[in-house]
Amino acid sequence: MERTFIAIKPDGVQxxxxxxxxxxxxxxxFTLIGLKLMNVSRELAEQHYGVHKERPFFxxxxxxxxxxxxxxxxxxxxGVIATSRKMIGATNPLNAELGTIRGDFGVSxxxxxxxxxxxxxxxxxxxxxxxxxxxxxxxKPTITPWLxx
Numbered sequence: 001m002e003r004t005f006i007a008i009k010p011d012g013v014q015x016x017x018x019x020x021x022x023x024x025x026x027x028x029x030f031t032l033i034g035l036k037l038m039n040v041s042r043e044l045a046e047q048h049y050g051v052h053k054e055r056p057f058f059x060x061x062x063x064x065x066x067x068x069x070x071x072x073x074x075x076x077x078x079g080v081i082a083t084s085r086k087m088i089g090a091t092n093p094l095n096a097e098l099g100t101i102r103g104d105f106g107v108s109x110x111x112x113x114x115x116x117x118x119x120x121x122x123x124x125x126x127x128x129x130x131x132x133x134x135x136x137x138x139x140k141p142t143i144t145p146w147l148x149x
Contacts, residue, residue, distance in 0.1 A: 003033070003074055004081045004117045005126035010068030012113040013037075017105055018071050021114060024087060024101065025075055029147045034074030034127075034136045040066050047129055064110065072130045078148060081123055084116045 008021050026032065040048075045062040052058045075084065089096030093106020093113075106112050117123035127136075 001031075001076045002078065002080045002120065002123075003076045003127060004084050004123045005115075005130060006073045006075055006084060006117075007115040007130075008071040008073075009065060009111075009113055009115060010070060011111040012105075013069045013071060015105070015113075017101075017113065020105075021071075021101060022073075025073075025084070028077075028083065028087065029143075030075045030077040030080050030084075031139070031141055031144075032073060033076050033139070034072070034131050036072050036131075036135070037069055038072060039068075040070050042066055044129070048126065060110065074127050074131060074136055081117055081120060085118060088114050088116045 006021075006025070008018055012018065012021065022032070042062060045065045046053070048065070049058060049061045052061060077083075087100060089100025089102035089106070091102075091112060092109040093102040094109075096103035096106060098104060101114055102112050117126050
């Protein structure tokens with residue numbers, strides 16, 4: 001089964017959208033295998049956004065993700081990376097389709113509620129950055145046979 005990293009950013013937590021985001025992933029049939037509410041350290045933020053280090057918006061990314069609690073999650077399922085990206089919607093909520101998380105709840109690109117890994121390599125890297133192996137659950141919901149052949 002494929003795994004992905006999803007984070008509900010401080011704006012999503014502050015706006016009370018944690019339950020809605022989790023509901024959408026559970027309703028899709030994905031399995032939550034890691035979850036924690038946390039304050040993000042500057043070091044973790046800089047590592048997470050390291051690919052953008054030379055970009056002018058990097059300090060703002062770091063400042064925002066460390067500004068309040070974040071819900072970090074690992075989800076598992078067939079095609080979870082590509083499907084979660086579709087569920088999340090375009091980076092700029094003004095361009096995100098209605099029915100996506102950003103399309104339904106987002107207001108501006110700097111406050112776009114949620115992060116999701118964009119590729120298997122990224123997911124693996126982000127999961128290991130945010131979670132220790134022992135923090136991830138290895139379990140199969142009883143509904144699994146009703147979802148997968």
